[in-house]
Amino acid sequence: MVLVLYAHPYADRSRANRALVRALDGLPGVEVRALYERYPDFSIDVAAEQAALARPRTIVVQHPLYWYAPPALLAMWCEKVLLHGWAFGEGGRALAGKRCLWAVTTGSPAEAYSAGGVHGATLEDLALPLRRTMALCGVEWLAPFVLHGARTQPRVELELAAARYRERLAALAARDARGGEAAP
Amino acid sequence: MVLVLYAHPYADRSRANRALVRALDGLPGVEVRALYERYPDFSIDVAAEQAALARPRTIVVQHPLYWYAPPALLAMWCEKVLLHGWAFGEGGRALAGKRCLWAVTTGSPAEAYSAGGVHGATLEDLALPLRRTMALCGVEWLAPFVLHGARTQPRVELELAAARYRERLAALAARDARGGEAAP
Numbered sequence: 279m280v281l282v283l284y285a286h287p288y289a290d291r292s293r294a295n296r297a298l299v300r301a302l303d304g305l306p307g308v309e310v311r312a313l314y315e316r317y318p319d320f321s322i323d324v325a326a327e328q329a330a331l332a333r334p335r336t337i338v339v340q341h342p343l344y345w346y347a348p349p350a351l352l353a354m355w356c357e358k359v360l361l362h363g364w365a366f367g368e369g370g371r372a373l374a375g376k377r378c379l380w381a382v383t384t385g386s387p388a389e390a391y392s393a394g395g396v397h398g399a400t401l402e403d404l405a406l407p408l409r410r411t412m413a414l415c416g417v418e419w420l421a422p423f424v425l426h427g428a429r430t431q432p433r434v435e436l437e438l439a440a441a442r443y444r445e446r447l448a449a450l451a452a453r454d455a456r457g458g459e460a461a462p
Numbered sequence: 463m464v465l466v467l468y469a470h471p472y473a474d475r476s477r478a479n480r481a482l483v484r485a486l487d488g489l490p491g492v493e494v495r496a497l498y499e500r501y502p503d504f505s506i507d508v509a510a511e512q513a514a515l516a517r518p519r520t521i522v523v524q525h526p527l528y529w530y531a532p533p534a535l536l537a538m539w540c541e542k543v544l545l546h547g548w549a550f551g552e553g554g555r556a557l558a559g560k561r562c563l564w565a566v567t568t569g570s571p572a573e574a575y576s577a578g579g580v581h582g583a584t585l586e587d588l589a590l591p592l593r594r595t596m597a598l599c600g601v602e603w604l605a606p607f608v609l610h611g612a613r614t615q616p617r618v619e620l621e622l623a624a625a626r627y628r629e630r631l632a633a634l635a636a637r638d639a640r641g642g643e644a645a646p
Contacts, residue, residue: 287541320504320534345540346591347531350504354534357471398597399590406583407530407591413582 280451281334282310282381285341285352289314294383294428294436295342301440307451309334313351320354327359331373335454337417338447339408340381342428346397346404356411365415374416379450380405381443383428391426420450464635465518466494466565469525469536473498478567478612478620479526485624491635493518497535504538511543515557519638521601522631523592524565526612530581530588540595549599558600563634564589565627567612575610604634 282302286295289312302308311330317323331337341348363369382401390396391404401424409419423446425431425439466486470479473496486492495514501507515521525532547553566585574580575588585608593603607630609615609623 345537345544345595347537350534350538350541353529353531353537356529357534360529396598397594399594403587403590404594406587410581410583410588411529414580 279334279454280308280336280338280447282338282340284310285313285349287314287349294425297436297440298443301444305448307455308447313355322355322358324358336377336450338379338381342383377418377420378412379420380408380422383425385429388426463518463638464492464520464522464631466522466524467497468494469497469533471498471533478609481620481624482627485628489632491639492631497539506539506542508542520561520634522563522565526567561602561604562596563604564592564606567609569613572610
């Protein structure tokens with residue numbers, strides 16, 4: 279099973295993320311958890327979040343890039359949910375052996391995210407905090423799904439990206455189904 | 463003038479950050495703005511924050527490293543305060559020409575923050591999102607102030623670090639005073 283942790287502070291105004299999430303409609307073995315919808319006041323239900331993470335073998339972290347990082351609620355989610363003794367440290371093996379797919383949209387074209395580009399950093403560089411977070415929790419890091427230029431992509435390009443996203447998650451869900459659910 | 467944006471979600475339980483903040487007591491030209499104290503409910507007063515940024519030439523961003531990144535409220539502060547047309551983009555020059563000092567504490571010893579260390583990344587790598595944020599706003603990035611092993615440093619080491627911090631900020635405040643306040 280694939281769990282999508284979806285974090286968009288302005289989901290109503292989203293073009294790209296909305297298209298990506300919609301593409302997952304009815305996909306077997308894929309569940310979307312909209313964090314901003316669930317916690318508009320930032321009061322995260324830690325027990326509920328930890329319970330939601332028990333079954334999936336694959337965790338997708340989907341969000342727009344905000345100031346080169348995940349949006350605030352996702353930062354808070356990590357702080358509150360990924361607790362010592364649960365996600366890491368002694369006795370902290372709740373996520374070990376799972377996989378993480380980072381699904382990120384950006385506001386600029388691909389070439390802006392390079393050493394010589396306007397943002398002076400690659401997506402791989404900027405992934406580091408989340409990637410190391412997952413590593414400390416024993417979670418395997420998959421090749422990210424990246425959609426650049428979220429606000430300016432023509433509709434047809436968005437639809438193509440959304441189809442690719444659906445395909446990628448379908449493949450992950452199928453692999454998870456073959457491999458059985460996550461070990462307890 | 464030096465403005466310290468201080469973001470600690472559990473300031474009461476802090477050892478290292480508390481020692482650093484205390485060391486600034488009575489330091490002329492240095493003002494501490496405790497974000498978690500000001501916005502416990504995450505309702506950031508954008509106009510007040512933008513107004514607070516007008517005078518200082520130097521902005522210190524002080525926080526403990528949480529999951530290899532700034533705490534959630536600081537992420538939200540960037541999202542809400544650093545607006546297009548104000549901090550960046552066309553007409554967005556409010557912070558241009560200022561300087562930023564990243565003052566960060568970590569939970570592990572220095573050697574853990576290296577390519578071969580348990581965290582598999584250097585502090586310089588992990589600074590990238592904040593550093594690029596400042597760069598996009600035209601803010602100069604100063605050599606960071608780093609205090610490793612915040613929870614395990616002996617009291618005397620903390621006091622030495624706090625004294626170095628006070629000295630560093632005093633020098634920045636003196637430079638700012640010589641250079642005049644920030645241009646409007």
